[in-house]
Amino acid sequence: MKRALLITLNEIRLFIQDKGDLAFGILLPIVTFALMYGAFGGQTLFTATARVVDEDKGAYSTILINQLDQVQGISIENLTLQEANSKLERSDLTLVLYIPAGFSDTLASGGKAELTFMQRGNGGQDGQILASIIRGVAERMNQQFQVAYQVSNQVTNNLGNNVVSQGRIKAVVAEMLNEENKQPTVAVTEEVTGGSPDFVNQYVPGIVTMYVLFSLTLSARAIVEERKRGTLERLLTTRLSPGELFFGKFLASIGRGFLQTVILMSLAYAVFQVFTPLSFLASIFVILIFAAAASAVGMIIASVARTEDAATWIGVVFTMLMTMLGGTFFAVTKGSVLEIIGRFSLNTYANDAIRTVINSGGSLSGTGRAFIVMGGVIVVGLVVSRLIFRAVPGGK
Amino acid sequence: MIAKDLHKSFGDFKAVNGVSFSINKGEIFGLLGPNGAGKTTTIRMLSTVLAPDSGQIIIGGHSMKSEAEAIRSIIGVCPQDLALYEDLSAIDNMIFFGRMAGLNSQDARTQAMANLKLMGLEERAKGKVAKFSGGMKRRINLAIALMGNPQLLFLDEPTVGIDPQSRNNIYENILGLQKKGMTVLYTTHYMEEADRICQRVAIMDGGKIIAMDTPYQLKSQLGSPDKVTLEDVFLKLTGRSLRD
Ligand SMILES: Nc1ncnc2c1ncn2[C@@H]1O[C@H](COP(=O)(O)OP(=O)(O)O)[C@@H](O)[C@H]1O
Ligand SMILES: [Mg+2]
Numbered sequence: 282m283k284r285a286l287l288i289t290l291n292e293i294r295l296f297i298q299d300k301g302d303l304a305f306g307i308l309l310p311i312v313t314f315a316l317m318y319g320a321f322g323g324q325t326l327f328t329a330t331a332r333v334v335d336e337d338k339g340a341y342s343t344i345l346i347n348q349l350d351q352v353q354g355i356s357i358e359n360l361t362l363q364e365a366n367s368k369l370e371r372s373d374l375t376l377v378l379y380i381p382a383g384f385s386d387t388l389a390s391g392g393k394a395e396l397t398f399m400q401r402g403n404g405g406q407d408g409q410i411l412a413s414i415i416r417g418v419a420e421r422m423n424q425q426f427q428v429a430y431q432v433s434n435q436v437t438n439n440l441g442n443n444v445v446s447q448g449r450i451k452a453v454v455a456e457m458l459n460e461e462n463k464q465p466t467v468a469v470t471e472e473v474t475g476g477s478p479d480f481v482n483q484y485v486p487g488i489v490t491m492y493v494l495f496s497l498t499l500s501a502r503a504i505v506e507e508r509k510r511g512t513l514e515r516l517l518t519t520r521l522s523p524g525e526l527f528f529g530k531f532l533a534s535i536g537r538g539f540l541q542t543v544i545l546m547s548l549a550y551a552v553f554q555v556f557t558p559l560s561f562l563a564s565i566f567v568i569l570i571f572a573a574a575a576s577a578v579g580m581i582i583a584s585v586a587r588t589e590d591a592a593t594w595i596g597v598v599f600t601m602l603m604t605m606l607g608g609t610f611f612a613v614t615k616g617s618v619l620e621i622i623g624r625f626s627l628n629t630y631a632n633d634a635i636r637t638v639i640n641s642g643g644s645l646s647g648t649g650r651a652f653i654v655m656g657g658v659i660v661v662g663l664v665v666s667r668l669i670f671r672a673v674p675g676g677k
Numbered sequence: 678m679i680a681k682d683l684h685k686s687f688g689d690f691k692a693v694n695g696v697s698f699s700i701n702k703g704e705i706f707g708l709l710g711p712n713g714a715g716k717t718t719t720i721r722m723l724s725t726v727l728a729p730d731s732g733q734i735i736i737g738g739h740s741m742k743s744e745a746e747a748i749r750s751i752i753g754v755c756p757q758d759l760a761l762y763e764d765l766s767a768i769d770n771m772i773f774f775g776r777m778a779g780l781n782s783q784d785a786r787t788q789a790m791a792n793l794k795l796m797g798l799e800e801r802a803k804g805k806v807a808k809f810s811g812g813m814k815r816r817i818n819l820a821i822a823l824m825g826n827p828q829l830l831f832l833d834e835p836t837v838g839i840d841p842q843s844r845n846n847i848y849e850n851i852l853g854l855q856k857k858g859m860t861v862l863y864t865t866h867y868m869e870e871a872d873r874i875c876q877r878v879a880i881m882d883g884g885k886i887i888a889m890d891t892p893y894q895l896k897s898q899l900g901s902p903d904k905v906t907l908e909d910v911f912l913k914l915t916g917r918s919l920r921d
Contacts, residue, residue: 511760519777
């Protein structure tokens with residue numbers, strides 16, 4: 282057993298020594314992630330910085346700016362009038378919101394206040410979107426004023442002056458508007474096709490498990506590489522048993538596939554927010570077991586392959602078949618022939634387990650069958666590979 | 678070491694066809710023969726890598742059939758083809774195989790340094806083997822076989838294709854190891870090499886041993902041992918037709 286670990290260590294050392302291999306091993310997950318991000322991560326919200334010249338600095342201009350700031354994707358930058366003018370002049374900016382002095386006072390006294398967009402040309406596309414968002418916010422403020430004003434007028438006209446205080450009217454109106462905001466009469470909800478988080482949930486597990494399957498090809502090559510170097514025969518004349526050799530290679534293969542996949546998953550965790558901390562840990566556990574199962578299958582290939590090419594090709598064909606049947610690239614319809622065939626693909630189980638874990642927020646319940654299948658593959662893979670391994674024809 | 682009536686066929690081809698010989702403790706025994714004679718196949722059977730079709734092998738009192746593991750713990754093998762990790766340093770190769778031979782980490786390091794020194798490679802201990810010359814790689818290949826102080830050393834053409842200096846270093850080391858009590862089975866097709874270091878030699882051809890004696894006795898059969906070379910004996914016994 283100790284010698285098996287020494288084999289693992291040696292394998293890792295060889296991997297680290299080979300700078301190209303190492304760079305590839307670490308870069309590959311990052312590149313894969315970049316591609317995933319390109320495919321799934323593009324649907325971000327509109328973001329913009331609203332430049333504001335606030336010459337008023339009163340209660341209502343502050344409310345307006347705060348409400349703007351609360352709009353998702355909008356941040357505020359305050360400018361002086363001079364800055365705004367010179368930046369517009371130099372085309373550094375295309376649109377600035379100008380709040381004139383006296384804005385708040387005018388509103389407070391029931392007059393009509395004005396906002397100005399200082400803009401270059403039409404303000405640019407971003408500027409126009411920003412302008413319409415600002416108009417929306419201003420419009421809402423406007424309506425609130427209108428309602429408060431109308432209510433106050435009605436109350437005063439019907440009941441006479443000072444029966445109900447202006448403060449009381451304002452408070453009640455504000456409260457009712459607030460209620461209305463919480464449950465708007467015309468509500469807008471989002472129904473997204475294509476770019477929804479479910480889409481990511483569907484495909485991230487598939488890509489992650491496809492990734493783990495790469496370790497299958499690596500472990501398939503483990504013995505052949507040793508054979509080609511001549512070190513296999515040398516190892517077999519030492520105290521190392523073939524069982525220890527296989528187990529050591531098996532562990533190294535798990536380690537490598539696992540490490541790469543964890544890099545990939547961490548990036549996915551950070552950017553896609555597919556996982557909660559708990560479901561991330563649970564998924565990593567699924568990946569570890571799946572990496573072991575893939576490596577065990579790889580060891581069977583390793584025990585029969587006589588050349589590096591043979592090992593690589595058998596490994597790649599296996600990987601492709603399992604990836605396709607496992608529903609990595611397309612959702613498999615329940616009850617279809619494909620679903621039945623997919624039951625023979627190892628990563629169907631890993632995909633299901635990860636999806637279950639993601640949807641349940643990290644609970645492993647319902648993944649029992651997946652773990653039984655993967656565990657079975659590990660045991661069978663190790664036993665079978667050891668049984669059919671012959672170092673040389675007629676050899677041990 | 679005793680080998681009795683070893684047979685090994687690959688398909689219909691009889692690579693080793695009834696080979697019997699024994700090596701005494703502390704002896705350097707030469708196994709000579711043209712290419713394809715069956716020397717390497719014999720060594721692979723003796724070193725537990727290849728199972729004989731029939732025949733018996735006993736090494737250090739252990740039978741191959743039932744105690745291959747015990748045999749592996751007392752032999753060291755220097756294969757005909759380089760068998761090392763070119764991407765690792767010389768010392769890392771040595772330590773790794775030392776640990777495979779059962780040494781602990783401390784002893785493996787100590788022995789590795791000692792053996793590298795023996796081979797005149799201590800300065801290059803940390804160098805990557807891939808950057809070594811052919812002669813240096815051969816010496817490392819041999820040095821690895823010494824890890825764990827085996828009682829019986831199998832050397833399969835350890836000097837093939839290297840410069841005279843490296844070759845001389847290897848001879849001297851083999852003789853030095855013998856002084857420390859190591860038993861050596863040495864295969865080569867350089868006759869003067871065998872004449873110089875072997876106490877006894879067996880000449881093999883077509884999977885069979887066709888002569889076995891001390892170099893002196895073999896030469897005596899052709900004439901005065903001072904005038905006849907082992908090469909003359911070899912050519913007389915194996916004929917002059919080309920082999921490959
Ligand atoms: N694994 C093998 N499969 C088929 N033929 C082999 C194998 N190993 C050796 N041979 C054949 O057996 C013969 C003896 O080979 P070998 O023992 O390597 O000879 P030597 O070491 O004396 O040059 C050669 O003809 C070689 O081609
Ligand atoms: Mg040979």
